[in-house]
Amino acid sequence: xxxxxxxxxxxxxxxxxxxxxxxxxxxxxxxxxxxxxxxxxxxxxxxxxxxxxxxxxxxxxxxxxxxxxxxxxxxxxxxxxxxxxxxxxxxxxxxxxxxxxxxxxxxxxxxxxxxxxxxxxxxxxxxxxxxxxxxxxxxxxxxxxxxxxxxxxxxxxxxxxxxxxxxxxxxxxxxxxxxxxxxxxxxxxxxxxxxxxxxxxxxxxxxxxxxxxxxxxxxxxxxxxxxxxxxxxxxxxxxxxxxxxxxxxxxxxxxxxxxxxxxxxxxxxxxxxxxxxxxxxxxxxxxxxxxxxxxxxxxxxxxxxxxxxxxxxxxxxxxxxxxxxxxxxxxxxxxxxxxxxxxxxxxxxxxxxxxxxxxxxxxxxxxxxxxxxxxxxxxxxxxxxxxxxxxxxxxxxxxxxxxxxxxxxxxxxxxxxxxxxxxxxxxxxxxxxxxxxxxxxxxxxxxxxxxxxxxxxxxxxxxxxxxxxxxxxxxxxxxxxxxxxxxxxxxxxxxxxxxxxxxxxxxxxxx
Amino acid sequence: xxxxxxxxxxxxxxxxxxxxxxxxxxxxxxxxxxxxxxxxxxxxxxxxxxxxxxxxxxxxxxxxxxxxxxxxxxxxxxxxxxxxxxxxxxxxxxxxxxxxxxxxxxxxxxxxxxxxxxxxxxxxxxxxxxxxxxxxxxxxxxxxxxxxxxxxxxxxxxxxxxxxxxxxxxxxxxxxxxxxxxxxxxxxxxxxxxxxxxxxxxxxxxxxxxxxxxxxxxxxxxxxxxxxxxxxxxxxxxxxxxxxxxxxxxxxxxxxxxxxxxxxxxxxxxxxxxxxxxxxxxxxxxxxxxxxxxxxxxxxxxxxxxxxxxxxxxxxxxxxxxxxxxxxxxxxxxxxxx
Numbered sequence: 001x002x003x004x005x006x007x008x009x010x011x012x013x014x015x016x017x018x019x020x021x022x023x024x025x026x027x028x029x030x031x032x033x034x035x036x037x038x039x040x041x042x043x044x045x046x047x048x049x050x051x052x053x054x055x056x057x058x059x060x061x062x063x064x065x066x067x068x069x070x071x072x073x074x075x076x077x078x079x080x081x082x083x084x085x086x087x088x089x090x091x092x093x094x095x096x097x098x099x100x101x102x103x104x105x106x107x108x109x110x111x112x113x114x115x116x117x118x119x120x121x122x123x124x125x126x127x128x129x130x131x132x133x134x135x136x137x138x139x140x141x142x143x144x145x146x147x148x149x150x151x152x153x154x155x156x157x158x159x160x161x162x163x164x165x166x167x168x169x170x171x172x173x174x175x176x177x178x179x180x181x182x183x184x185x186x187x188x189x190x191x192x193x194x195x196x197x198x199x200x201x202x203x204x205x206x207x208x209x210x211x212x213x214x215x216x217x218x219x220x221x222x223x224x225x226x227x228x229x230x231x232x233x234x235x236x237x238x239x240x241x242x243x244x245x246x247x248x249x250x251x252x253x254x255x256x257x258x259x260x261x262x263x264x265x266x267x268x269x270x271x272x273x274x275x276x277x278x279x280x281x282x283x284x285x286x287x288x289x290x291x292x293x294x295x296x297x298x299x300x301x302x303x304x305x306x307x308x309x310x311x312x313x314x315x316x317x318x319x320x321x322x323x324x325x326x327x328x329x330x331x332x333x334x335x336x337x338x339x340x341x342x343x344x345x346x347x348x349x350x351x352x353x354x355x356x357x358x359x360x361x362x363x364x365x366x367x368x369x370x371x372x373x374x375x376x377x378x379x380x381x382x383x384x385x386x387x388x389x390x391x392x393x394x395x396x397x398x399x400x401x402x403x404x405x406x407x408x409x410x411x412x413x414x415x416x417x418x419x420x421x422x423x424x425x426x427x428x429x430x431x432x433x434x435x436x437x438x439x440x441x442x443x444x445x446x447x448x449x450x451x452x453x454x455x456x457x458x459x460x461x462x463x464x465x466x467x468x469x470x471x472x473x474x475x476x477x478x479x480x481x482x483x484x485x486x487x488x489x490x491x492x493x494x495x496x497x498x499x500x501x502x503x504x505x506x507x508x509x510x511x
Numbered sequence: 512x513x514x515x516x517x518x519x520x521x522x523x524x525x526x527x528x529x530x531x532x533x534x535x536x537x538x539x540x541x542x543x544x545x546x547x548x549x550x551x552x553x554x555x556x557x558x559x560x561x562x563x564x565x566x567x568x569x570x571x572x573x574x575x576x577x578x579x580x581x582x583x584x585x586x587x588x589x590x591x592x593x594x595x596x597x598x599x600x601x602x603x604x605x606x607x608x609x610x611x612x613x614x615x616x617x618x619x620x621x622x623x624x625x626x627x628x629x630x631x632x633x634x635x636x637x638x639x640x641x642x643x644x645x646x647x648x649x650x651x652x653x654x655x656x657x658x659x660x661x662x663x664x665x666x667x668x669x670x671x672x673x674x675x676x677x678x679x680x681x682x683x684x685x686x687x688x689x690x691x692x693x694x695x696x697x698x699x700x701x702x703x704x705x706x707x708x709x710x711x712x713x714x715x716x717x718x719x720x721x722x723x724x725x726x727x728x729x730x731x732x733x734x735x736x737x738x739x740x741x742x743x744x745x746x747x748x749x750x751x752x753x754x755x756x757x758x759x760x761x762x763x764x765x766x767x768x769x770x771x772x773x774x775x776x777x778x779x780x781x782x783x784x785x786x787x788x789x790x791x792x793x794x795x796x797x798x799x800x801x802x803x804x805x806x807x808x809x810x811x812x813x814x815x816x817x818x819x820x821x822x823x824x825x826x827x828x829x830x831x832x833x834x835x836x837x838x839x840x841x842x843x844x845x846x847x848x849x
Contacts, residue, residue, distance in 0.1 A: 368740030
């Protein structure tokens with residue numbers, strides 16, 4: 001970049017301590033040049049979100065200064081940041097479902113003519129901006145009807161509409177299929193070419209290497225390196241992210257042996273399930289998970305994975321078809337019945353569906369087993385037994401906590417997920433349905449989750465693993481099924497599951 | 512550890528102290544002596560054995576219906592309908608009290624109490640079921656059912672259930688075998704207070720030591736997680752509402768069997784509504800509700816005494832109550848938003 005232009009963003013010695021003594025950022029400095037794509041990588045808890053929060057004005061730093069375009073600024077709230085040309089696109093959409101995509105973009109910055117909303121002018125501006133960035137969205141559609149990818153693009157346009165010159169993307173590809181992710185990065189290139197800057201947070205090193213100009217690596221709240229992307233390598237990034245001593249924690253790779261048992265743990269036949277709005281979201285799904293195997297399910301987000309998983313678990317009624325657990329038909333049975341019969345579930349959203357954050361850990365571990373005498377449950381709870389059981393599970397799972405009486409909300413994401421998984425496996429289930437069990441977890445926590453699952457798999461548990469991360473699926477699955485538009489588009493052995501083939505099945509339903 | 516356990520009590524205590532200060536300022540501004548008023552209030556509520564018993568007797572219905580609101584609250588349900596459940600429970604107990612004759616007291620009293628509990632539970636199960644199956648908001652439904660209950664009771668005690676030999680809109684007196692022991696000193700203190708304390712212990716055990724109580728708390732704090740873990744959320748909500756209504760019904764039954772000896776139209780000065788404040792101030796736990804019902808009972812008992820001895824109107828006690836309700840409500844809203 002030219003040396004005389006001031007950096008788009010210059011954050012200097014940002015320090016942020018949270019109450020309770022957690023230091024999220026320690027004197028982090030970050031410089032983003034105009035017209036560049038800048039990646040920020042790091043494990044969970046490395047301080048990425050806090051740093052971005054500081055830049056977006058939603059987190060007040062204890063120390064440090066920020067300059068935008070060379071001028072010092074004070075960002076006390078997001079409105080300040082927006083005024084200074086900072087835009088944020090979060091992992092979760094902020095759009096109001098009932099409004100159209102256009103109205104969502106205009107909301108708060110409405111063009112006014114004669115005291116009324118000038119939607120035409122707004123639409124012209126929005127379409128102009130989206131054309132520049134190479135984005136196509138149906139602006140008249142209500143936000144609820146848009147796909148995750150389309151919502152994300154609308155969010156980007158929303159930020160641009162508000163005059164963003166520095167766009168922050170928080171884990172932008174977490175819920176996108178590979179082809180969609182590629183399209184997203186094409187948009188990023190377009191924005192960068194127009195002279196604006198894009199700052200994206202990610203876990204995925206491939207994205208950093210392929211799509212960024214500069215990269216900043218955070219570890220434990222500190223900046224461990226700034227690199228020009230073309231001058232670094234995946235190995236260097238990993239060692240900067242994890243520290244020299246920790247790069248060995250990656251989950252075990254390579255072929256997994258172990259005889260596949262012929263017995264079927266979980267059988268799904270012709271399952272059809274209604275989704276939101278009453279339309280069938282799953283059509284005649286057939287799946288068969290053998291004992292001791294991991295059957296991965298790939299698919300673009302919203303292809304019916306959630307509905308399928310919930311129907312198998314018993315949270316959602318099936319219109320037709322059957323679910324069989326180790327030979328016993330459990331179709332139409334309650335969640336509790338299926339759980340007692342040996343079907344366990346790791347839900348997608350650990351805060352809402354996995355844990356009760358205001359319950360302590362012993363209560364969370366008891367939930368679902370509270371009628372189970374061996375866990376200290378029953379009509380009257382046996383407190384001492386519940387605590388002892390919790391103590392044991394926490395130790396076995398390696399959860400870093402203040403003990404069974406600690407509130408679930410006091411744990412980090414990785415430890416929370418360990419609790420969820422420990423509870424699911426505590427009943428020694430014969431089949432496990434797991435929805436993105438490592439979503440948002442760092443490498444170490446992911447490995448711990450998979451180690452726990454593998455230990456049970458070795459004892460004959462069948463696993464149906466839903467994930468949006470193809471690398472992860474190819475790493476841990478024996479076979480991979482692909483869902484496309486509510487159907488099982490194909491099932492293949494892991495060795496046959498190349499990214500191209502999976503990607504084509506995911507986005508087109510055929511190879 | 513002890514400090515941590517006491518922490519939840521700090522805010523309610525502060526709000527009570529603050530309420531007394533504000534009421535004192537009002538008394539002072541009107542030319543009265545706050546200290547004198549407070550002394551008279553304390554004298555009236557716990558300065559004598561009669562005063563103390565009057566406090567306990569006033570606290571009895573508040574404690575039971577406060578527990579009722581608290582149990583529902585723990586399941587995440589706002590039972591505004593304790594008043595209606597209490598009224599119908601009282602009516603059912605009064606009916607059982609005079610319809611059955613010749614029973615020994617040890618059978619008759621439990622039968623009457625059970626009738627009150629049963630009818631209260633049934634009345635509260637309606638909004639529970641509508642919430643569980645149809646998603647109707649329990650606040651709306653319980654408010655509407657209050658009107659239904661009040662009018663239904665009014666209709667019945669002026670017609671089909673009216674005591675034929677009395678002018679008053681009331682049922683016949685219950686049989687002596689259905690009457691709870693009561694003190695003869697005019698304090699209206701009855702054995703009902705003991706039953707209410709037993710109920711408080713029962714609620715504490717339910718919430719803390721039973722699977723059903725665990726499910727109720729789980730549904731209240733995380734209905735989605737509970738459902739995913741296999742808890743039947745709808746059934747738990749209905750159970751919680753039924754228990755809640757049963758407690759309110761018991762409050763009504765005890766008022767009938769221990770105090771009035773019959774169902775008297777409009778006998779409740781709004782116990783069911785005050786109980787919402789009792790439950791919120793008590794933080795939804797059995798011990799907290801017990802303490803806050805004693806506070807409210809004492810205020811009510813002491814206010815009469817204060818008015819008689821200091822010319823400070825009894826409505827001053829209402830100011831204390833009002834401020835406490837405000838701050839308890841604010842705390843609840845804050846907790847909800849989180």
